[in-house]
Amino acid sequence: MPDSAPLSDLRVLDLSRGIAGAFCTKLFAQFGGDVITLEPLSGHPLRRNGPFAADRPHRETGAMWLYLGAGKRSATLDIAARTGQSLFQRMVEEANLIVEDYPPGMIDELGLGFDALRRIVRRIVLVSVTPFGQDGPCAGWKATNLTSFASGGQMSLTGDPDREPLVAGGQQAEYQAGLQAFAAAAVAAFNADALEVPQHIDISAQECMASALELYLPWWAYLKRDISKRRGNVLSAMVGVFPAKEGHIGLHIMPRNWPRFAKAISRPELVEDVRFKDARSRLQNNDELEAIVYEWASREDPREAYQTAGAVRAPIAFVHTIQDLFESEQLRSRDVYQRVAHPEAGEITLPGPPFRMSEVERPARASLLGEHNEELYCDEMGLSRRDLARLRAARVV
Amino acid sequence: MAWAGPYATRLLADMGAEVIKIESVDNWDVLRALTGQPPETERGWDKSPYFNQTNRNKYGCSLDLSKPDGRELFLRLAAQSDIVIENFRAEVMDILNLGYDVLSAVNDRLIVLSMPGHGKTGPERDFVTYGTNVEQLSGLCHLTGYEGGPPHKTGISYGDPIAGIAAAGAIALALWVRRRTGHGQYIELAQRETLISLIGEYIVAFSMNQREPSRQGNRDSSMAPHGCYRCSGDDEWITIACENDAQFAALCSALEQPGIAHDPRFADVVSRYRNQDELDETICAWTKDRTKEDAAEALQSAGVPAMPVLGVPEVFADEHLRARGFFEPVSHPIAGVWDVDGPPWRMSESPAHIRLPAPTFAEHNRYVFRELLGLSDEEIAELQAEGVTGTSPNRTVHD
Incomplete structure (x- = not known):
């Protein structure tokens, strides 16, 4: 070989x-x-x-x-x-x-x-x-x-x-x-x-x-502040996995993405809302924002929401099943999947390399x-x- | 910026590479903003524990690549460097006119690595993704979760460190290749593709049987018992797994119930798997009155894989990790002295350590501009006046 x-x-x-x-x-x-x-x-x-x-x-x-x-x-x-x-x-x-x-x-x-x-x-x-x-x-x-x-x-x-x-x-x-x-x-x-x-x-x-403990270890080591208690699927209104109409939608909205997010969920007026004017206020009024997100997600088709958000560049994804990975236009267009023939297993699919050289x-x-x-x-x-x-x-x- | 790219260069910096972190007044690392301290803290951006942990052993300089003079200086730095790593959005380096064609033209030996979420091609290349999105886009989130429950996020921005580790390995491979070919190359790392390679067996399985795998909580598809059991105390847990009959017999004697090993419900691998709900109850009855540490000691002495679920403060205090010297003190001119996790790669002949604290914002401007680029003090002052470099970040950027 x-x-x-x-x-x-x-x-x-x-x-x-x-x-x-x-x-x-x-x-x-x-x-x-x-x-x-x-x-x-x-x-x-x-x-x-x-x-x-x-x-x-x-x-x-x-x-x-x-x-x-x-x-x-x-x-x-x-x-x-x-x-x-x-x-x-x-x-x-x-x-x-x-x-x-x-x-x-x-x-x-x-x-x-x-x-x-x-x-x-x-x-x-x-x-x-x-x-x-x-x-x-x-x-x-x-x-x-x-x-x-x-x-x-x-x-x-x-x-x-x-x-x-x-x-x-x-x-x-x-x-x-x-x-x-x-x-x-x-x-x-x-x-x-x-x-x-x-x-x-x-x-x-x-x-x-x-x-690889993100900020949890350094915060404890330096500030002696432990924020590591597990918090389920939703860290805040801006970061979490939310139930959608048939499937789940994931949000990871950083402060700079806030206007794009409002646009992606067709709520541009939120940007003017004083309750959510900056990262701190959004955290203080997290419950209200979370209610908006839950309500929005529950009505959305996750695949459509993903495309809409992608077009306006808001960091919103949908939870891909394995079948979704196979059907992904993005992954297919990049030839991520490699078909190989195996004498005992027949034709199988291998995922491509973790990086391209x-x-x-x-x-x-x-x-x-x-x-x-x-x-x-x-x-x-x-x-x-x-x-x-x-x-x-x-x-x- | 943030975690993925900086984790890659942290691994290389720990090994002794000279890493220069480039930020600018208007585009500085968001990790500096996660201080965990009151907003009025003086020089808060130099006191972020997350930033300081991730960027130890590096130099730092402030250079605005979007200004012509900044770009020019960056190209001069690239000309004398081995590696450029960036994790901007897919189009940014091209917008800056700093794509691989431009960089390789000034230095044919340069290795350039980009790590956007989706890669640089395809219909979703411009979609913005962060670490938890990456696990949603790669199948990991779908596979994680309680039995019968929804897909579950992991506890961290999982895509970031995975991309970072892979990037460090990719760089090393490219260095190996460069010794043979004499020239560098471009490496494209799409973070979701990297993470798919950590669940590759599910891709193969689906291609053979077209069945969607179901979430199984802490259970395994063959081993039983295999779970997480409550111990005494508030929210204290232990994980226990038995790989075979011998370990199960050892578990039964540690539980002081050797008879269970012969109980027809649990006597063999298949029966245990079928009756694992009852088995879990028996185990839980034993663990619930013991501390997770005592339970783990007892089970390990008997030869059973068992480990307390360590919380973050417990990891930091863990006797085993401490005995191995995993945590090292670091002394930072602004942030002070504290312990931080050291290199995860233990090399016998060239052991790596934390030699330098993370750079304060623009700390090594002088080293970069004077010593590496040969600029005069007047030229540096001019760059500062033009806003190409600066000494403190624009604080409104990450509000």
């Missing part, structure tokens, strides 16, 4: 088993990096996540793996076996980045810790993504996406005030950690390449989320389990076909 894409000389070995690590390496693959996911013989654990094509569980057709495995090469390897470890050490010779998410300390127990790796490649970058980081009193604690979301403070901000705090949809704690790991790894890889500085990057999901664009499907074993072990590492058969017989690959 190595080709002329600009990142094709960046090789990533992925030992991770969770979403964070898989998302981190998926982004390198999406921009042309040569990512090899080293799967246990039973397959990457994320292959077990449904839903599946035709609703039949199959290790090749889970939506999570079809997404996060896209563009990576797949080779199987039992990293717990001595032979597996020595094969891995040989792969490291050609690698720039290694990504792992074992419990802290385990990579050292396998003899593949940072000190061992940098003896093999002077400029290696090892990325460790874990719920709590490599050290500290909770380093060994167990976690899932849900508990990680709770540990970083974002869950306390989410949900209705009279109900339990709410985790965000999907697997956001994992994705946030994975995105931070990707950016940190990209910076470290550039540094290692330019300045020959190796790096062990320690990414803690808890810290990633605590790093002028020189890279390569939709690719997820690999089948062990699809690149021969290519990696024989063609690139020089083992014979009979050696590979021996490794298979010993259940190392």
